Amino acid sequence: MSNDLLQVISRDLLCDLKVVEVSHSIAGAYCGKVLADLGAEVTRFGPDTAAIVSAGTADALQEVLHGSKACEPLENVAGHPALAAANLVIIETGGTTIGYPELVNDFKAREGIASAATLIVITPAADIAGELPGCGLTSAAWGSMSWAIGERSRMPLTLPYDIADYLVGVNAAAAAALAAASPAKSGRDIEVSGRDVLAYIVGMLAPHHLAYGRPWSRSGRRPSMSGGVYPCGLFSCSDGYVVIYCRSNHEWRGILAAMGDPEWSREERFSDPRVVAREHADEADSHLLPWLARHSQDELMALALDRGFAVGPVKSLDEVLGDRQFAHRQAFEAISAGRAATAGSPVVAPRMPWLLKELDTSQKPHAAPVTRPPADCQPQEPSSYLGGLRVLDLSWVWSGPMVTSILVDFGAEVLKIEHPSHLDSVRLRGRPIINGKPIEGPEVEVSPWFNQLNHGKRSVTIDIKSPEGQEQIRRLAASCDVVVENMRPGVLDRLNIGYRDLAAANPGVIMLSMSMVGQTGPLSQMKGYAGIMSSMAGLESLVGYVSDGGEPDIVGMMMTALGDPNAAIHATTALLSAIVRQRRTGRGCWIDLSQIEAMLSVMPAPLLQHQVEGDVPILGNRHTLYAPHGHFPCKGQDSWTAICIRTDEQWRELVDKSGSGGLARFRDLDSAGRLRQVSEIESAVAEWTSGLPRDQLVNELLAIGVAAAPVNSFEDMTGSAWKAERAFTMNVKHPFLGTREVFIPPWRFDGRLSGVNIPAPILGADTAAVLDKMARDGGAVRQAVGH
Template identity: 30%
Template structure:
């Protein structure tokens, strides 16, 4: 049985109805759940959220689904049926927030658009996540994270000059847009506290990522320069990059301001470089970046990684080892601050995952206890919020409108 959302946190008492599937909208739901909201996840009664089928898996349970949905309550309702849409509208009338990630226009066609839900519940905050947003020529185009990563310009500048444009091997755009959607939802709730009025939050998959790479757009409009791929550099500060030590292990160095560059040169035993006209300022360092990078590469390659990192730490140079998953799990800092245990899942056993993305002083971390099965909380939620009797719920289940949580159904 999945535990309800933590009672502590700045969003304690906020009820969220999550109509989203896959990645971005459920990420928003997880952000809100992490800080105290009660998140009710509406899933298809037959297949559930498609993310349940994501790999990697263990014993039929998706790690990705578990990470984004632990602690939520699953209600299985068929949105393709009139009865199912009626139930969702009634549930929305009891909610503070509705998160959805259908193509723009779909919610209106179902009679569940913002104006309809706000007529029932003027304080409702509807957060819509879509590929290209609710307005503009592309609003009806389907969009996943890969499209956002390429369309935003990110993939074009990611990689090396001799390699193709590269999308990341994880849900980068979805995650960024999901976190942005949670921020927008929180801002709408804040305004509602002052005015009593709800709002419609419109988040596209590509815009948060385009914001991150926005300097390249400004540079083009200001100078006409089209930024290309620069490998592990930023194209804006030097020296910066990922370097291989003598033992074959990798580390990163970011001398992204004047003070750090000066300390790096001192750590390398070359303090005079900061006086050299070719390396005295970041602007000239970028003009001579290739030769400067060769110096750093050669210096790092002289010693094992731990020794290089020790020297860099002594000189307060921004640096890190390049971590794989095993490095992260064994790191005492991440163990204390970041990693949390997902418990209560027989399929997964004991696993660790990243916890909340930020911390509040004095607030206990949320508990992640189990992963909801499809419709596990249908009876509980429909009884609690809509006062339906067991007979009414059974009739809805027999009609296929809902999946009752009392019926044990194996996971896909």
């Protein structure tokens, strides 16, 4: 077997895709950028992308978003040759640019674009009545993401620096890659709605908290009740902050050992970290916090590596840009715009978070490419788009299983491999409580979160540490198109089931490896979870309340665990793009995805601004272009409305709507004037909104074209009329949990969603059937993907 790995250029994956992008905000711009970086030929029409970034850094951000595209002004779009040649058209709605609604209608009628082209419409919010004005602020509010960020006694916070729109954009890119990977269909329309995307992410995680009595709500620097296992959160240390994630008894014992096994820890009430989280967290804090305060970030990192628990420093942006792991991975690339004003040093921006390689099989034939059906074939249900795709799932917890869950919902067969003595920790989260009583049945079968992430999959128990189990994995992989894993680098290689081993027998296989920092580098063996990803990327240091002088008021967003779903959607996009290439050429590859680098990918603006200007403030809910832009109190307890004013006309409409109160004196201020007096304007808006019912206010603002949304709790979101109309959940009947709601991918193909209403499998339920079939087939290599 040859051990030589050849580099695969990302741009080889979607090299046949010709894209037209019509965009005005980060969502459409990032969608086009991701597709361009994967090889699509992208022609963009539109104004400069509106973004939360300083004026002095705007040019650099435009280059990052659009440097790999051919860019044209919006007025050139009609009749442009790129439209007729495109097989994918992306268009955003919900903006302020005149002409976008007419373009959407024209494109839907296939006026000016090829009849077989796929059309992706990215909208902030949509329902039966049509599209609503909105932005990233309102998407996060509608979708219940903002409800869980901030301190309980203060206003909710939104995702900073346009992160919500980046999430929408990469979801749209994933939907585009899926369309390219599936059989050709004429006239396919795809809709990706921002509030659906944010609700999907929240819907995967929030029920996990609620099923154990932990509210989905703001809880400061740590998840409510430590996310179920103590300690978990953002903590002060001697030289800054660290994030600690304890997810097991083993890790808790490691923390106590690092503390010197103190006498207090020997008391029975501190023996189980789950009990500590639920009943004794404050008391445990009185011991943990002083100990942390005596240690530096580096000291705590060394103790974590030695004792087997997970700690990550909350890095500043300067530390991120100088990080040795990112330097090893070449995670940043220089751009030509935005030279630093003083030293003239080059400005760098994050690359896409994957490296691609393939086994040198020059002496072996590749698998035959798939024969595509003719372009005029009848449209199929989205649930068949990945029909025939066979996936070996070696992943666990959230990020990897989310990828394979999406594949299941679009028709793939997923074999979830479960090691009987080292189960997926999501199976081991404890017995949930429903209607005040613990669910009966085997404890490993009653996790609602496991049901969400693994519905529709088949469970095969294999001892992968045994020679027999390793041989079974190799033989199964020979009959699969895709292998997904998120273990620490080197684990599978040591078991002789790494990429080289599997590709030697099946050169057409695609392996997706999702480690925290990537397969190589000085920190490659570091242990970590979602909050550690975002802290090491510098994102946690940007989340907090506006401080008028004094020290920054950092809160972080531990409740959201955003590192996992962000990595999962980036990974899904790369994987689906690799499937496009696999189906075109028969060739597989190894996708080495760094989950922390995926976090960096959605943070170009603050990283650029730090280099160009040095000052990257905590903005809270504010915007650098729009004012007011934030959450405002409404009548009732903990009731809030998200409001974004993007034009002077909208501002005057809002002031007139408010009557003759304190806002009237600001009526004639333009956007620059409003930004200069933002504090006073926010106070005046809050004084007006505080006496109004939330939903009434939202409806009135939407009616005059102002982007507005209720800051929904999870219960608000799941009980809303728009959630029922959009139907992005489905019920599955589980043998122990009963009928449970699961969230499905929020990508609408010709108006249809796709999901599999099959519950998560019972442990090992499919072992005999799968292994018996493998024995009969002799582990035959897949000769044609997707058949």
